Amino acid sequence: MTAAPIEGGVRRNRVAAFFGRHPVGMILAAPYAVYIAVVFAYPLGFSLWISFHDYFFAAPGAVVDHPFVGFDNYKAVLTDPAVRQSFGNILIFLVINVPLTAALALILAVALNRVVHARTFLRVAFYVPYVTASVAVVGVWLFLFNSGGLVNSVLGPLAPDPSWLVNEGLAMPVIALFVVWKQLGFFILLYLAALQNVPNELYESASVDGANGWNKFWSITVPAVRPATALVVILALITGANLFTEPYLLTGGGGPNGASTSPVLLMYQRGLQQGEPDFAAALGVILVIGVLIVALINRRFIEGKD
Amino acid sequence: MARWPTAVRYVVLFLGALIFLFPFYYMLIGSLQSEPDTSIGGAFPTSGLTFGNYTDINSRVDLVGSLINSGVFTGGVLLCTVVFGVLAGYALARLQFRGRGTLFALVLLVQVIPFQLLLVPLYVLIVRGYGLADSYLGMILPFAINTTAVFVFRQFFLQLPDDLFAAARLDGAGELRILRSVALPLVRPALLTAVLLTFIGPWNEFLWPFLITKEADMQPLAVSLANYISNVSSRAANPFGAILAGACVLAAPAVALFIAFQRQFTSTDIGSGVKG
Numbered sequence: 001m002t003a004a005p006i007e008g009g010v011r012r013n014r015v016a017a018f019f020g021r022h023p024v025g026m027i028l029a030a031p032y033a034v035y036i037a038v039v040f041a042y043p044l045g046f047s048l049w050i051s052f053h054d055y056f057f058a059a060p061g062a063v064v065d066h067p068f069v070g071f072d073n074y075k076a077v078l079t080d081p082a083v084r085q086s087f088g089n090i091l092i093f094l095v096i097n098v099p100l101t102a103a104l105a106l107i108l109a110v111a112l113n114r115v116v117h118a119r120t121f122l123r124v125a126f127y128v129p130y131v132t133a134s135v136a137v138v139g140v141w142l143f144l145f146n147s148g149g150l151v152n153s154v155l156g157p158l159a160p161d162p163s164w165l166v167n168e169g170l171a172m173p174v175i176a177l178f179v180v181w182k183q184l185g186f187f188i189l190l191y192l193a194a195l196q197n198v199p200n201e202l203y204e205s206a207s208v209d210g211a212n213g214w215n216k217f218w219s220i221t222v223p224a225v226r227p228a229t230a231l232v233v234i235l236a237l238i239t240g241a242n243l244f245t246e247p248y249l250l251t252g253g254g255g256p257n258g259a260s261t262s263p264v265l266l267m268y269q270r271g272l273q274q275g276e277p278d279f280a281a282a283l284g285v286i287l288v289i290g291v292l293i294v295a296l297i298n299r300r301f302i303e304g305k306d
Numbered sequence: 307m308a309r310w311p312t313a314v315r316y317v318v319l320f321l322g323a324l325i326f327l328f329p330f331y332y333m334l335i336g337s338l339q340s341e342p343d344t345s346i347g348g349a350f351p352t353s354g355l356t357f358g359n360y361t362d363i364n365s366r367v368d369l370v371g372s373l374i375n376s377g378v379f380t381g382g383v384l385l386c387t388v389v390f391g392v393l394a395g396y397a398l399a400r401l402q403f404r405g406r407g408t409l410f411a412l413v414l415l416v417q418v419i420p421f422q423l424l425l426v427p428l429y430v431l432i433v434r435g436y437g438l439a440d441s442y443l444g445m446i447l448p449f450a451i452n453t454t455a456v457f458v459f460r461q462f463f464l465q466l467p468d469d470l471f472a473a474a475r476l477d478g479a480g481e482l483r484i485l486r487s488v489a490l491p492l493v494r495p496a497l498l499t500a501v502l503l504t505f506i507g508p509w510n511e512f513l514w515p516f517l518i519t520k521e522a523d524m525q526p527l528a529v530s531l532a533n534y535i536s537n538v539s540s541r542a543a544n545p546f547g548a549i550l551a552g553a554c555v556l557a558a559p560a561v562a563l564f565i566a567f568q569r570q571f572t573s574t575d576i577g578s579g580v581k582g
Contacts, residue, residue, distance in 0.1 A: 018404065019404050020402045020406065022397075022401035022402050022481065024403075024481050028393040028396060028397040028481070029397040029398065029403070029405075029406075029409055031394070031451070032391065032451050033394075033409055035390070035450055035451045039428070040424070042431075043424045043427035043431060044424065044427070047424065057434065107318070108319065111318050111319050114315065120568065121323070122323055125322075125326050125327050127568075128326070128330060131561065132330075132510070132561060133509065133510035133512070134512060135510075135512050135528045135556060136552075136554075137553070139531070139553035140336065140553060141329065142535070142549070143333075143336055143344075143550060149344050150332070150348075153346055154346060181326065181329075184326075238418075238420055241420060241422065242420055244512075245512045245513065248532075249532055249536060263422070267422060268425075268513075268517070271425070272429060272517065277429075277430060280425070280426045281427070284422050284423045287422060288419075288423045
């Protein structure tokens with residue numbers, strides 16, 4: 001009678017040593033683990049595999065060879081002028097979008113942080129574009145920025161010709177502005193959260209030393225929210241690399257003359273419309289490597305990790 | 307905090323808010339005008355508003371059917387995220403089991419894998435491999451469990467006091483029972499935040515359902531409206547009016563939900579999710 005519980009205890013210890021103290025956790029987490037395996041891990045490996053093989057869509061059920069082609073797909077991507085143009089477009093997008101997003105979000109968050117009246121109204125006003133579908137707000141931007149639209153009626157003789165969305169020099173900047181407007185509410189939230197952690201004593205002692213508001217903003221607030229700024233830059237970068245809906249709808253499929261084509265739009269056009277999934281997979285891999293490189297550089301410069 | 311003069315702060319904020327809200331106001335006004343009026347005065351009409359554009363867009367895009375598709379897509383994602391995401395979040399926060407560290411590393415990793423890398427293989431697998439084109443399952447699968455929500459659930463379960471769980475286990479309660487009767491009621495407000503964050507993903511998603519639905523009667527509203535914008539709008543009498551009417555229908559549920567629950571959308575909730 002006394003031996004049984006001890007034996008049971010030993011067995012439990014052995015089970016615990018292998019499965020952990022709460023093996024039931026494996027069962028609870030299993031659906032999520034399976035989901036990760038099916039929707040992320042396997043496709044990720046498959047994507048790499050496709051990018052190194054001659055892959056094409058065959059008739060359903062047909063057994064076809066997909067020979068290994070080494071770096072051929074990557075060579076095709078890197079020598080393609082449309083790809084180069086699309087990466088240049090993303091660069092234009094980032095140069096306009098990232099500084100504007102970071103600056104406006106921080107200024108508005110600082111202003112919003114101390115506000116007492118109309119807080120709810122102001123918060124909702126800034127977050128509403130973020131929660132609304134891109135497709136819906138693209139509709140109204142098309143209406144605002146088309147050649148006979150409200151923006152041009154306000155500008156009168158100053159209206160650009162050709163108009164915004166069909167002008168090679170302006171299509172990408174308009175998309176960058178659209179995304180600033182669309183995402184700013186989320187970034188204001190991030191900065192507001194970061195501002196809660198800035199100790200008030202810093203401002204008080206700066207006031208004693210005679211610093212004015214502008215000095216305090218530059219020498220206390222901006223350095224204190226540096227980690228948030230790093231996050232804002234990374235997330236804006238990922239948004240830029242993922243750009244699809246805006247060039248697809250706002251500029252009618254990346255026009256004019258490819259001046260607003262994004263890499264993801266190109267992946268869709270070449271990979272799925274024109275049936276070159278191997279080209280698109282290689283483009284995807286290159287795009288992600290590019291994002292990782294820029295993210296690492298950003299980490300070094302903004303987070304100050306040397 | 308930089309102590310700006312209060313007046314300057316309010317002027318900046320209200321000016322910004324007006325610029326931010328104007329496109330929404332203009333969307334509503336444009337959807338109610340029978341003729342597009344793009345003059346400055348046209349933005350402030352005093353008469354001649356009609357619901358004609360709404361009947362017009364409804365005759366070209368099946369609004370009710372598309373809304374049902376959007377609802378099923380969003381509902382499926384929400385259901386999977388709340389059920390399986392809460393289980394995973396609880397296990398990651400409160401249970402010790404083999405593979406927990408690996409799984410949590412994956413949670414962090416998945417959040418930085420951009421969707422475009424998976425675009426081609428997911429399309430090949432789901433459409434060509436499993437034959438799930440034009441199906442709700444195919445739409446839901448890639449988004450089924452929102453990883454950010456799993457992460458947020460874990461953070462909230464982690465913040466609960468240890469004694470609570472120790473006491474419940476001493477009383478002999480099973481883990482599912484502890485989760486249901488002890489942990490969940492305590493994190494209910496956080497649950498709502500995560501649900502709202504998850505909602506806007508599939509409701510607003512365009513690229514994925516656009517890729518896998520070719521049949522009009524399976525398309526969510528974002529897809530059918532986008533197709534209307536890019537293909538058929540040239541044939542409508544007032545294409546912008548019809549587009550804006552469709553845009554209002556697509557935007558309304560998300561905006562209404564968000565305003566109704568805006569208290570849940572505070573910086574502290576998001577902050578605790580982001581800071582880790």
